[in-house]
Each structure stands twice: as structure tokens, then as C-alpha cells.
Amino acid sequence: MFKGFYLAGLGVTVAKAVANALIVLIIVSFVISFIFVEQGDRQLRGYAQELLQQKIRALERRGVVVTDEMVERMNYTIYRDLGLLDPKPVRVLRYAVWSLTLNFDMFHARAHYAGAKGNTATDVILAALPNTIILFTTSTLIVIAIGIFLGLQAAKRAGGLMDRTVSTIAMISASLPMWWVGMLMLLLFAFELGWAPFASIDIYAELAALAQQYSGFLYVIYSIPIWLKYLWLPVLTIVLVSFGSWSYIIRNVVISTMNEDFVMGARAKGVPERSVLYKHVLRAASPPIVTMSALSIVGSLGGAIITETVFSWPGMGRTYWVALQNGDTGVLIAVTYMTAFLFVAVIVLLDFIYALLDPRVRTGTVGGGR
Amino acid sequence: MRIDWEKVRWFLGELKRVKSGLFGFILLIILIGLALAFPLLANPQDIENWSGHGEYWDAKMLPKLAPPEWVNWFVGNTLPETTNLTVSRANYTLLDLNKDEDMLKYLEAIQPGAAEAIKQLPEDQQKQLLDSIRKGLGFRYILYIENDLEYTLTANTAPDDIIMLSDLGPIMIKEGMPQGISIEWHRPDGIVLTFTPGSNPNMSNVWDINQYADLTNPDLLNLLKIPSYSNTTEEGTYVKYIATPDHWRFSVREYMGGLLNTGNPDIINKVLGPLLEAAGESYSPGTYINPTNFIMSQAVEGITTGEAPLLKGTYILKTRVLIRVPEGFPIGEFKILRAKVLGVYGALGTDNQGRDLWSAMLYGLRWALIIGVVVSVLSTLIGVIYGVISGYMGGWTDIIMLRFAQIMYSLPVLPLLIILAYFFGQSIWNIVWILVVFSWVGMVFTVRSMVLQIKENLYVEAARAIGASSRRIILRHVFPQVLPYTFASIALSVPGAILSEAGLSFLGLGDPAVVTWGKILHDAQAAGAVLNGAWWWVVPPGIGIAIVGMTFVFIGYALDRILNPRLIR
Secondary structure: OHHHHHHHHHHHHHHHHHHHHHHHHHHHHHHHHHHHHHHHHHHHHHHHHHHHHHHHHHHHHOOOOOOHHHHHHHHHHHHHHOOOOOOHHHHHHHHHHHHHOOOHHHOEOOOOOOOOOOOEHHHHHHHHHHHHHHHHHHHHHHHHHHHHHHHHHHHHOOOOHHHHHHHHHHHHHHOOOHHHHHHHHHHHHHHHOOOOOOOHHHHHHHHHHHHHHOOHHHHHHHHHHHHHHHHHHHHHHHHHHHHHHHHHHHHHHHHHHHOOHHHHHHHHHOOOHHHHHHHHHHHHHHHHHHHHHHHHHHHHHHHOHHHHHHHOOOOHHHHHHHHHHHOOHHHHHHHHHHHHHHHHHHHHHHHHHHHHHOHHHHOOOOOOOO | OOOOHHHHHHHHHHHHHOHHHHHHHHHHHHHHHHHHOHHHHOOHHHHHOOOOOHHHHHHHOOOOOOOOOOHHHHHOOOOOEOEEOOEEEEEEEEEEOOOHHHHHHHHHHHOOOHHHHHHHOOHHHHHHHHHHHHHHHOOOEEEEEEEEEEEEEOOOOOOOEEEEEEEOOOEEEEOOEOOEEEEEEEOOOOOEEEOOOOOOOOOOOOOOHHHOEEOOOHHHHHHHOOOEEEEEOOOOOEEEEEOOOOOEEEEHHHHHHHHHHHOOHHHHHHHHHHHHHHHOOOOOOOOOOOHHHHHOEOOOOOOOOOOOOEOOEEEEEEEEEEEEEOOOOOOOOOEEEEEEEEOEOOOOOEOOOOOEHHHHHHHHHHHHHHHHHHHHHHHHHHHHHHHHHHHHHOHHHHHHHHHHHHHHHHOOHHHHHHHHHHHHOOOHHHHHHHHHHHHOHHHHHHHHHHHHHHHOOHHHHHHHHOOOOHHHHHHHHHHHHHHHHHHHHHHHHHHHHHHHHHHHHHOOOOOOOOOOHHHHHHHHHHOOOOOOOOHHHHHHHHHHHHHHHHHHHHHHHHHHHHHOHHHOO
16 A cells, blocks of 8 residues: 555656656757757858858869859758758757757768767767766766765864865855866966876877777777876866865755764764764765765766866867857757756656655655755 | 944944954955056056957057066066167268268268368369269268167066067168168177178168168068058159058067078078177077077077077167158158067066956956846846745746746756857847846745745734735735845855856857956967966956955855854854
8 A cells, every 4th residue: 555655656756857857858949949040040041152152163173064043953952951941930840859859960060079970969979978977977076075075074073174174165166267277277287387288189189099009908908098198187177176165065964964863863872973974974964965966967068168178178068169169050959958958867867766765755745946 | 215224233243253254345345446446557448449459559569478577576587577668869860962061971971081082173073073973873862860779688588579669751762772771789798780681780881871781672671571662653753662651660579580481591691690600500490599589698509599698788779771862752760669678567467469468357357246246136136036926926826936947947057058148148238137047046946935934924924914915015024034145145146147257258258349357268268378378367367256256255154144143053
């Protein structure tokens, strides 16, 4: 009897979350498509003109006399291929549907993207996404480790020296632009000391050179130092800027957990303080920490646009930047939507996990704002 | 609204106890003062002419990519300062060869004893001789001008550049009538270099045209970047001439760059030769020489590589012209308008276009404050009103409003922000509105849950029972409770707004006409400031952003502690 109730509650919660996510995704896809169709129209027409001139020149070079009729026909094909023949609402709908179905093959990349195997938006994203994940997962893991350690130390003696230091660092780093710190790091470590490369995009050239020498297992082994060489400075930057606020948040979570009765109970039982802190408190405080980590990694997938640009790290952020510079509408739509999609998907996933774990969520007594 | 002085006094008393808040308020007052005093502390014209007015900055003749002056405090007297050079006119002589007296002077100058010999002749023969000489000359006036620029090098590195802005006046170009120019670099060790290949560095007779380089030579004009023109006069005669309507800018650095680029060893050697010979070195074409370092180094081994020590002392940049003016052609004059030695500059240095970064930094403060405050006040107000209405009304209104807010909250902000700024960001106010659209929603959930609690209070119920309208209850009972939280939120959301605007501007999506800190950093990134090690271009805007952000964070935390005492743990 209870089991049925449990599943029903879970089902309702998950259904709500998925419905919410779908609404968000539909709105996002339409907003993005609308903006691009409405504002990108002139750009696209300019591009069509450019394509036409290219084709005419190519024909003339082969000695073909280009007639008005041929121009008309070529123009028609170009307009059809770019989807310019249809009225705007149809185009908005089409872009939105392509995005919603993750059908990024339909979007063509115009600019050149490092590492992309083909020229569809799918290829571009497939090349960029792993790099971003590598960079930000590495940094987030380091930040979490530092954050948990410092946060616990600060929480142990609230108001103490450690606590005040952590709070101050949090306040300062909250006002620092990460990309600016990146520029400073490049000035110091790349320009002044020469310990790091200026542009991480060169990693492709080095890896390609390595691939010609080795393959298989050896390639993987030898590529590790190359990755480290290009990764360490961006990672250091991200860690430096984010560890303060992370420690502060973890401190707050831990302090509020420490006031709970079970901690008092554990202490009363005579559990050593160290064990209370690391086993009991940390375990109870871990769900919000996991949420934050997941959201932070997902948020960074598209959110580190500027930082990646500064280091020319060939991830989603830089791709976004290159697409912006080249007015590459298709890639922009795909990357923006992909970012939104991952963001929303992780939120749904977290909701689902919580619903499984937390009886209060399960029965729907906790709802509303986050 | 009436100001309750009692409450203000209480607030100030509390503020004294929260040290960081007091610090924040003091900082804020200083920042506002600096923003208001911008016209006094910096040059507003710099900002008006910041982008797209190269001529304004050319006229200012500031060094490019120059570190700030105070760098010398830390590294000793290492870098030379940007200084104006005063022109000391050494000589100006105009001879009208139609006058016998001037003619004799000229002849005497080019051939000593000639005047004496001519004077010995009988009067009519004298006249005949002078007339026949005149006919052969083809010009009526001869003009000799010599200008000296003195510079004393005391610093431990050579200045970045030496620039001379001058007006050369019209000079006629005619076959068989060379015009003389000689730009000499007199060093403290007695070695003289000439920047005009072909002129004699150790000039013995200033009236002898053969000791000068020929200004009518197109190659020389090219090298010195002096424009020439041709014109047909009313009488139908074709005239070719040199003129510098926009002034002639002679930069030692640019000149040397152009000289080495010619790749012509003959010409290069004519300029560098004397110094290379003294140092016992030779120049192999294609190698880079730091121009100012080279001409101010001791004549010892390593002078081409910059390894030779600097030669301190007084240098003279001497310019001479010997201009011949035919009948009917205007008599020009070679005037040096300004001259500068470029080194460290100003409070914050300059960027790669020679723009004074101090003006931009101070002006950027204004926009940082405006953007931060406008965005945070507007978005907080919208969020609070939205949250109060949603929470107080309840029912379907609440459900729909809450759902809408949740959707807004789930949007990936930065990519959308960038796309919107990409299309609508040409005006700074558009960016402000876009930021407001994306930042109000964070407030809603907290305010709504606060209102849900307040709504249940007995006094609200009582008010409702005696027939108070919803408007009255919201304004009299709900808002005053939410307000303290609002103040803290306004202050705490300022840094985010400033960071967002800076990020957008950094990506080049900001208002191109408005100088903000983000735009300065964008220019720095675009110009490769990091690759050039131009830290003075990169560091200040970020520190500015951080200081303004921290000011508001301090204030926000203090307000939170004073006005929401229940939240203190």
C-alpha cells in the first residue's frame, strides 16, 4: 500500500519536473529561433548574395557565359537551401523544431572551428563539448575539494580567523571577473615567466603531431603531459576565482547542519569531533553540495564563454565566441540551445534523484520556489 | 515621504559597529566623488574623442603603449619620462639674390674669397657677372634654416621614440635644382649620425648644396614620409612641390623601421655607418634593431643587439634645410611645431593608440556606478513587486506568476544575454534593460515566501477584517516588512550587474561609443596587450570592477546585518 503511494508521488513529481523542463525548452527554442530569424535575416541575405557571387565567379572562371536566367535559378537554389523562401513564422517554427529534436545536422557551420570533423553544428559541438567538460570538471572537482576542506575548517570555529579569512576571500572573489583574472594569469605566467602557452588552441597542433608518431595506448600516455601543459593555467584561474565563494557556501551549509539534533546526538554518544565533522555532518550536508557541483558544471558548459575566449581554450565558450564573430547563425542557435538543454536536463535529473531520496519531496509537501 | 531622523541616527549608530559596512560606505562616497570630479581630474575631451578620432590623439602626440610614470618609483630611475623638447632656433637666413649684397654673401659662403675678387672688378663688369650668375641659378631666394632639439638622457633605458612635428612649407621640385635637407643626430661622444642618407654628417659648409641630401629625390621623400604634389598654375605652368598641409611627423622609430625595411644596404649604411664603424660592427640586412636604443648606445660591441650600455648625456637632433625659391614661388619656412621624447606617461600609461588610459579609467567609473545601481535598483524593485503580488494574491494568479518566474529562472542567462546584446547592444541603455530582464527573477522566490509568512500574521488578518483594501494592506503592512531585505539585495546585486556588462563589453557586444571598463579590456585583448606585457592596460579596469563590486558587497552585508538581525547566525 505504501509502495504504491510512494511511486505515485514520485511519478507526479517527476512528471511535473519533466513538464516544466519541456515548457522551458520550448520557450527557449522559440525565443532563440525568433531572435535569429528576426535579426539574422539581413545577415543571411547578405550571405546569400555572397554565395551567389562566388558561384558566378566559379562559373565564369570555367568560361561559362552566365545568363540572367541562370542567375535567377542559382539564386532560387541558394535561397531555398538557406530556407529564405519561406515566410518568417515558418522559419521560426522550423528552427525551433530542429533545436527541440536536437537535430543539429540541419544547421551548417560557416566559419572554421578547430577540431570539428565536418561542417554541421553537430560536428562543431561534438568537438567542443568534451574540451569544456575536461576543463570545467577538472577545475570544479579541485574547487570542491578545497571548498569542503576550507568550509569545514571555517565552520568548526565560526567567527574565528579561518572563518573570517574565508568570508573575506569569498567577498573579494565574488567581485572579480574570472576572465580578467585569466588575463592577469597570462600576463604573469605566459608573458613574464614563460611557463604557460598564450593560446590553448595550439593543443590541437601538438596532439596531431603526436598522433603521427604514436597510436593507441602510447598516444594516450604521451598526450597527458600535453593536456596538462595547456590545462594548468585555465584550471588554476578557475580554481583561484571560485574556491572562496565555494568554501563560504559550504561553510554555511555545514553550520546549519551542525545545529541539527543528530549532530548533538553523535557528540553525546562520544563520537570524536573529527568523525562528527567528516562522517555525520558532511554526509548530511552532501545533497546540497552535490546539487551545487552539478549545476556549476552544467552552468559552465556555456557560461564560461569569456574565460575560454581569453585562454582560447577550444571548448563551447570559444566556439560560441567564434560563431558570434562570424555571424554563424546555425552554430549559435545549436550551441545556445544545447547549453540550455544540458542545464535543464540536469535540473530534471536532480529533481528525480531528490524525489527518490527525500520523503518530503516524494509526497509533494515541498514545492514552489527553489 | 518624511525622513525619520531617529531611525537614521539609529542606523548610523549600528553602522559604526559593522566595520566592513562603514568601510563600504566610505568607499562609496569616495567613488561617487571621483565619478563626479571626472571633468576636473581628467580631460573630458579625451573621452569625446576616444574612438574613431585618430587625429585628436595624433595631435596629442602621446607615447604608444607607455607604462605609467610611477613605474620609476619601483624600478629606480629606469625609464625615461615623456618630455617636451624645446626648439632652439640656431639659424635663419633668407638671401634675396636679386640684391647684390645678398648675392655676394652667398658667393662668399660657397667660395671663400669670391666676394673680395668680384669687388675688385669694375662696377659694370661686376653687375654683368652677377647678372649672368643669376640667370644660371634659376632661383631668386635662398633660405637656410637650422633648428636644434636638445635632449639629455639620464634614465637607464632609451626612450621609446622621439617625435618631431613640423611644417615644411612649400618647396619647389624642379629638375636640376636640388633642395637640401640634413637631419643630424649629435651624440655626446661626438659621433654624428645623419637620418637623411646622402648628407654629410659633419657638415663643413652649410651653404653648399652638395653637402645635403636632395629633398627632390622621390626615394628620400618616401623614406621621410613627406608628401609631394603637382599643380598647374593660372599661367599654365606645371609645378611640382613638397608641402605638408597636415604637418610632417618625423618619428625616429617609424623612420628607422622604414629604413631597415628598404633592405638597401647602401642606404642603411649611410645612416648607421658612422656608429657601426666606431663600434666595429656591421649590419646584416633583415635583422631587427631597436632604433632609439641603437642611437643612444655606447659605440661598443653589441650595439646592434642592444647589449651595449647606454650612452648618457646630451643629444642634439639638428635639422637643417637649404631651400631655393624661384621667382614667383612662395617662400616657405621650416618650422618645428612640437617635439617630444616618449617614455613613461601619466597616471595609468597609454594604450596602443597613444590614448591616455587615466581618462578612460575615471570615466569608466561613472558607467560602472550607473549600470550597477540602475540595473540592481530596477531589477530588485521589479522582483519585489512581482513577489509581493504573487505571494499576496495567491490562487491562480500565484500559480501562473510562479510558473513564469520558474521558467525565467531556468533560462541559461549568459548565452541569451550575449545573443540579445549581439543584436540590440549598440546602445548602453539597451544593455541595461537586457540585464534588468534577466536579473529580476532571483528576488521573487524569497520575497514570495516572506510575503506568505507575513500574510498569516494576525495584524494583517485584523486589517483585512476591518475592511482594509488589498492595496492598503500591501503598502502599509507587507512592503515595510520586505523593504529591509530589499536594500541589502540591491547592494548585493550591483557587482553581478557590473560584471555582466563588463563581460558583454569585453566580448565587443557593448556600446561602441561609450567607454566602459569592459570596453577598455576588450580593446586590450583585441590589441594583444597580454602578448605585449602591457599590464597597465589590463590591471586597472579589473581592479576598478573589483573595488566597486566589493564596495557594494560590504554595504550589502552590513545592511543585511543591521536591517535583518534575525538572519545573523
